[in-house]
Structure formats: structure tokens, C-alpha cells
Amino acid sequence: MAKVKVAKKDTFIDMTAMSDVTVLLLTFFMLTSTFVKKEPVKVTTPGSVSEIKIPEKNVLSILVNPEGKVFMALDRPDDMEQTLVSVGEQYGVKFTPKQIKSFRKNTTFGVPIKVMSTFLDLPERDQDEALKREGIPTDSVDNQFKVWVKAARATNPDLRIAIKADQNTPYSVIKKVMNSLQDIKENRYNLITSLKAVEAEKK
Structure with missing residues (x-):
């Protein structure tokens, strides 16, 4: 008996709807996501159980690396510009x-004001490398850190101060930063930490 061959038919699946959904999801994530700020050094923050969130706007970030070098960041380019001009005027630098x-393009800054002009004339790639070797002076002779914080506060009174330090940064360095803030009557600030899970209670 002869075998009956069943004719093969192509299965057509309309992917138009799937493509539309993919594009919509991609657009949604692009519009709602925030870019991670570029930082000159890698900092591993200590863990804590605090769940207080740092606001996304009007934040003056203070970054302290394990060697004790201090950097700063402002989230608004206009604040960056006005703060730079203000500090420059105090030191006679135009x-x-x-x-x-x-x-204005930089997200983080941290070089002595006297070499700021030379630093800003460098190409962007060279700026990143030079920034790692510098840091804002915090010594008692010329504490430029205080000047930057006061200028930033004068530019934007709504700024919230947040300190982000490496877990291996010596306490003496963090204390110096805190003392500098207290000297200029900036007694309210946040410490940025990594969320540490709370251990379940033993039954």
C-alpha cells in the first residue's frame, strides 16, 4: 500500500506585536534610568543596615579614597560653574x-585651585589620569576643602552633603573631613554606605 505524503506547510508567526513591546520596553528603560557618575577612584563603602536614601538632586558628594585624598561632585552643571568661578575669585584665579x-562636563573634581587652569586645559583622558594623583587640600595651612564647600553652599542653599568614603580609609582622615565641615557650621550630612542584610533572629 502506497504511503500518503502529507504536504508540509510553513508556519508563520507574526512578530510585529513582540517587536513593538520590545521597543516600548527599551524606550521606557532609557528614559527612566540614571547614569552612574564617573568617579576618579574606586571606593568600597562600608556596610550598614540604614535604609535612608540619598536624594537624587541637589547633592554635594564628598569622595574620600583609601589614601585619604578628597574629591567633590555636584549634580548640576550650573552649580559647578558658579562654584568654580566663586572659588577662583577668592584665590585670584580667572x-x-x-x-x-x-x-561643567566633569562629574567629579579635586585638584588644588592653583593648578586648576592647567588641569582644565588637558584632554579629557589626561584629566581622568591627573585627577587620581591629586585631591583637594584639607591641611590646616590651606584648607581649600572648606572654601569649596562654602562656595557650593552659597551657590545652592538647598544642597545636601553626602560623604562617601572607602571602608579602608583611616578614621583620622574621615574625622578631618568632619571637623572641616563643623568649622564652617555644616553639621548635617549623610554617610553613604552599602546596605547590609540584617541577620534573621535565631529561633
């Missing part, structure tokens, strides 16, 4: 429009 534009 910046060109090109240098100000370069400073």
Missing part, C-alpha cells in the same frame, strides 16, 4: 570660557 565649559 578661568576662560573654554576652561569653564570643560569643568
Whole structure:
């Protein structure tokens, strides 16, 4: 008896709806996501069980690396520009429009004000490397850290101060930063930590 061959039929699946959903999801994530700020050094924050969230806007971030070098960041380019000009005026340093534009692009800054002009004239790649070797002076002779914080506060009174230090940073360095803030009557600030899970109670 001869075998009956069943004709093969192509299965067509309309992927239009799936493509639309994919594009919509991609657009949603692009519009709602926030970019991670570029930092000059890698900092591993200590763990804590505090769940208080740092606001996303109007934040003055203070970054302290394990060697004790201090860097700062402002989340608004306009605040960056006005703070730079204000600090420059106090030290008798003027910046060109090109240098100000370069400073506005940075998310983190931290070089002595006397070399800021030279730093801002460097290409972006060289700036990243130079920043790692510098840091804002915090010594008692010329505590430029205080000047930067006061200028930033004068530019934007709504700023919240947040300190982000490495877990291996010596306590003496953190204390120096806190003492500097107290000297200029900045007694309210947040410490950025990593959320540590609370151990379940033993039954």
C-alpha cells in the first residue's frame, strides 16, 4: 500500500506585536534610568543596615579614597560653574570660557585651585589620569576643602552633603573631613554606605 505524503506547510508567526513591546520596553528603560557618575577612584563603602536614601538632586558628594585624598561632585552643571568661578575669585584665579565649559562636563573634581587652569586645559583622558594623583587640600595651612564647600553652599542653599568614603580609609582622615565641615557650621550630612542584610533572629 502506497504511503500518503502529507504536504508540509510553513508556519508563520507574526512578530510585529513582540517587536513593538520590545521597543516600548527599551524606550521606557532609557528614559527612566540614571547614569552612574564617573568617579576618579574606586571606593568600597562600608556596610550598614540604614535604609535612608540619598536624594537624587541637589547633592554635594564628598569622595574620600583609601589614601585619604578628597574629591567633590555636584549634580548640576550650573552649580559647578558658579562654584568654580566663586572659588577662583577668592584665590585670584580667572578661568576662560573654554576652561569653564570643560569643568561643567566633569562629574567629579579635586585638584588644588592653583593648578586648576592647567588641569582644565588637558584632554579629557589626561584629566581622568591627573585627577587620581591629586585631591583637594584639607591641611590646616590651606584648607581649600572648606572654601569649596562654602562656595557650593552659597551657590545652592538647598544642597545636601553626602560623604562617601572607602571602608579602608583611616578614621583620622574621615574625622578631618568632619571637623572641616563643623568649622564652617555644616553639621548635617549623610554617610553613604552599602546596605547590609540584617541577620534573621535565631529561633
